[in-house]
Amino acid sequence: MKIANKKVTAERLVKDALAKAKHFEDYHIFTFIDEEGALKRAREIDAKIAKGEDVGRLAGVPYALKDNFLSPRGETTASAHILEGFTAPVTATSVKKLEDEGAIMIGRTNLDAFAHGSSTENSYFGPTLNSHDRERVAGGSSGGSAVAVALDIVEFATGTDTGGSIRQPASFNGIYGLKPTYGTISRYGVVAMASSTDCIGFFTKTPEDMDLLMSVASGQDPKDMTTLPDYYNTEAGAKSDNSRLAPSRPSLRGSGAHSAPVVADGLESSDSCTRTIGIIKEFDNESVHPEIRRALKEKCELLKKKGHEIVELEMPALKYGLAAYYILVPAEVASNLSRHDGVRYGFRSDKAVDVDSMYGETRSEGFMPENKRRIMIGNFVLSSGFYDAYFLKAAKARTLIVEEYAKAFSKCDFILTPVSPNPAFKLGEKVDDPVAMYLEDVMSVSLNLAGVPGLAIPAGETPEGISLGLQLVGPRRSDKALLEFAKELE
Numbered sequence: 001m002k003i004a005n006k007k008v009t010a011e012r013l014v015k016d017a018l019a020k021a022k023h024f025e026d027y028h029i030f031t032f033i034d035e036e037g038a039l040k041r042a043r044e045i046d047a048k049i050a051k052g053e054d055v056g057r058l059a060g061v062p063y064a065l066k067d068n069f070l071s072p073r074g075e076t077t078a079s080a081h082i083l084e085g086f087t088a089p090v091t092a093t094s095v096k097k098l099e100d101e102g103a104i105m106i107g108r109t110n111l112d113a114f115a116h117g118s119s120t121e122n123s124y125f126g127p128t129l130n131s132h133d134r135e136r137v138a139g140g141s142s143g144g145s146a147v148a149v150a151l152d153i154v155e156f157a158t159g160t161d162t163g164g165s166i167r168q169p170a171s172f173n174g175i176y177g178l179k180p181t182y183g184t185i186s187r188y189g190v191v192a193m194a195s196s197t198d199c200i201g202f203f204t205k206t207p208e209d210m211d212l213l214m215s216v217a218s219g220q221d222p223k224d225m226t227t228l229p230d231y232y233n234t235e236a237g238a239k240s241d242n243s244r245l246a247p248s249r250p251s252l253r254g255s256g257a258h259s260a261p262v263v264a265d266g267l268e269s270s271d272s273c274t275r276t277i278g279i280i281k282e283f284d285n286e287s288v289h290p291e292i293r294r295a296l297k298e299k300c301e302l303l304k305k306k307g308h309e310i311v312e313l314e315m316p317a318l319k320y321g322l323a324a325y326y327i328l329v330p331a332e333v334a335s336n337l338s339r340h341d342g343v344r345y346g347f348r349s350d351k352a353v354d355v356d357s358m359y360g361e362t363r364s365e366g367f368m369p370e371n372k373r374r375i376m377i378g379n380f381v382l383s384s385g386f387y388d389a390y391f392l393k394a395a396k397a398r399t400l401i402v403e404e405y406a407k408a409f410s411k412c413d414f415i416l417t418p419v420s421p422n423p424a425f426k427l428g429e430k431v432d433d434p435v436a437m438y439l440e441d442v443m444s445v446s447l448n449l450a451g452v453p454g455l456a457i458p459a460g461e462t463p464e465g466i467s468l469g470l471q472l473v474g475p476r477r478s479d480k481a482l483l484e485f486a487k488e489l490e
Ligand code: GLN
Pocket: 115, 116, 117, 118, 140, 141, 160, 161, 162, 163, 164, 165, 166, 193, 329, 441
């Protein structure tokens, strides 16, 4: 059993999860725990099971919700002071889909405020601790979700990935984290960071669980016009946007997937086939931690042993990735955060004496320093006189990156790269040095700019027991094939 074990009651599962959450309280994983609500849901599900009613594919499975997903259960704070006291009037589409299948949210997890960061240290609630080493960061921004899964508190957790926020904390904690193809899962009801790169995804302990969650959550949503038609649950899901990946097998999904009570059977039943895996030359250099380079080499050896081919790729346009990301994303951040002014949501400063000072004081007290930095950078790069030099140039670089990936996927099926240049760093080590923190994202952000999927997979540990991770990257809409391939590497 990986996910829904029908042999125990939902109430038992939820009680165990709540007890573990309490046990790890000092890790700052949760911003809110809904003991009463979760137990109520569990009892309802148990009653339905007793009556023989249909309870869904995730019945009774406890999960944790990143605190930037809207739901009326508990305040949605995005770990930011400015949203304190805000209870959402709507439920995110992804949350609704999970709950319709019987999953039970036990609490909301900590993040870098508004998902700005790579360590969960930018949270109004304090940093989440790494699951393997309490002196190290959890990664971010979805640090709470990653640690909740890694410490086995819940079976899965939700995350958002705008530039690495699922993959990097997954790799810092030794679990799986998927950033799907842009548009696969509806963004409706999730606090927007940068709308053109924001992706909804999950943390799990296995690729099979990830597959099940993807099949539940994927699909077009009239409330998010950027969602793609549901490719994940159709024959097309096996093909992706890259003809190289046209399946040499029938559908990756077994016919009974929609009624399967535990794990969709598509992954198990498919026969394996030989793949060509690209390694990015530009990401193999002295600035990458030796343990990460070793892990990558070992994985390549394993792939070769299994009969797959490794090819080296030159992807020079990726060198513009980080700079382009830290122009384009703050520009969207500045726009998306303009709605927080003390009028409609959450916190309002009591220092205000008129309307102007209400906006000003609320925003200066309510945002974290990193939020303000991005608002300033964003407004700067969009301002007249600088727009062409920064925003427009970054937009052009983004196009080069999209083309670079397309070119790469004409030579290989998947790409294997580190998620970040270093394993989990020490708490406090980079938090006062924004550039050092941004540099940790150098290998993750280009996927978001290109809209391609990336799956963080565990890749062992350092001699000191710090988790290592790598990411498998595929062409757009190859998410299903990516998970299938990951299963082979388990
Ligand atoms: N670390 C990146 C940033 O701070 C990514 C954040 C994210 O994916 N939400 O922008």
